[in-house]
Amino acid sequence: MKRRTPMALVVALTLALTACAGSPQPSTPLSSQDAAALETLAQVAGPTSNVDPAEITSTECWLPSEHLVIDETVSASTWRVLCRTHYVDSSGDRYQDATCVGDFDARPMLDHCYRWAYYTGTPRFEDAPAVAAG
Numbered sequence: 816m817k818r819r820t821p822m823a824l825v826v827a828l829t830l831a832l833t834a835c836a837g838s839p840q841p842s843t844p845l846s847s848q849d850a851a852a853l854e855t856l857a858q859v860a861g862p863t864s865n866v867d868p869a870e871i872t873s874t875e876c877w878l879p880s881e882h883l884v885i886d887e888t889v890s891a892s893t894w895r896v897l898c899r900t901h902y903v904d905s906s907g908d909r910y911q912d913a914t915c916v917g918d919f920d921a922r923p924m925l926d927h928c929y930r931w932a933y934y935t936g937t938p939r940f941e942d943a944p945a946v947a948a949g
Contacts, residue, residue, distance in 0.1 A: 845878075845946075848880060849878055849879055851919075851924065852879040852894070852919065852924055852925075853876060853947075853949065855917070855923070855924050855925060856874065856876045856879075856896070856915055856925070856928075856948045857949025858949070859915070859925060859926065859927060859928055860876065860913045860948070861874055861898075861902065861911065861913070863926075863928045864900065864911050864912075864913040864928050864930040864931075865911070866900050866911050867902070867904075870902040870904055871901070871902045872901045872903060873900075873901045873948075873949075874899070874947075874948040875899050875901075876897070876898035876899070876946065876948045877897055877943045877945055877946075878944070878945075878946055879896055879919070880894070881943070882894050882896050884916070890918050892919040892920040893918045893919075894916070894918070894919070895914065895915070895916045896914075896915050897913070897914060897915075897931060897938065897940045897943075898912065898915055898940075898948065899911070899913075899940050912930075912940050913928035913930060914928060914929045914931045915928035
């Protein structure tokens with residue numbers, strides 16, 4: 816018996832795979848706050864997590880406005896994101912993840928990030944969509 820894959824299934828699978836390729840970009844234009852935060856994150860995330868700035872090829876981060884910190888002890892404009900800095904060194908293509916905490920209303924918005932390491936139950940970079948920083 817010959818099995819045929821319905822064309823709709825093939826199309827749906829192709830669209831799903833295409834949507835997963837690369838860093839997703841927001842479906843709506845970035846707010847000025849997010850644009851400023853992403854520009855700052857591109858400058859700060861890699862170098863403050865021990866990546867040589869000369870080796871950085873790109874940085875992608877979670878969208879700050881979608882990751883506000885809900886805590887009475889901090890400003891309502893405080894956000895926490897994970898960033899992934901891509902770079903090339905003598906071993907080839909690499910990346911370093913970093914945790915970055917900033918505040919839309921602070922000047923500077925943020926000045927450092929921390930090298931990220933996974934601990935059971937904590938978010939991973941892949942847990943949220945990322946956008947290109949910078």
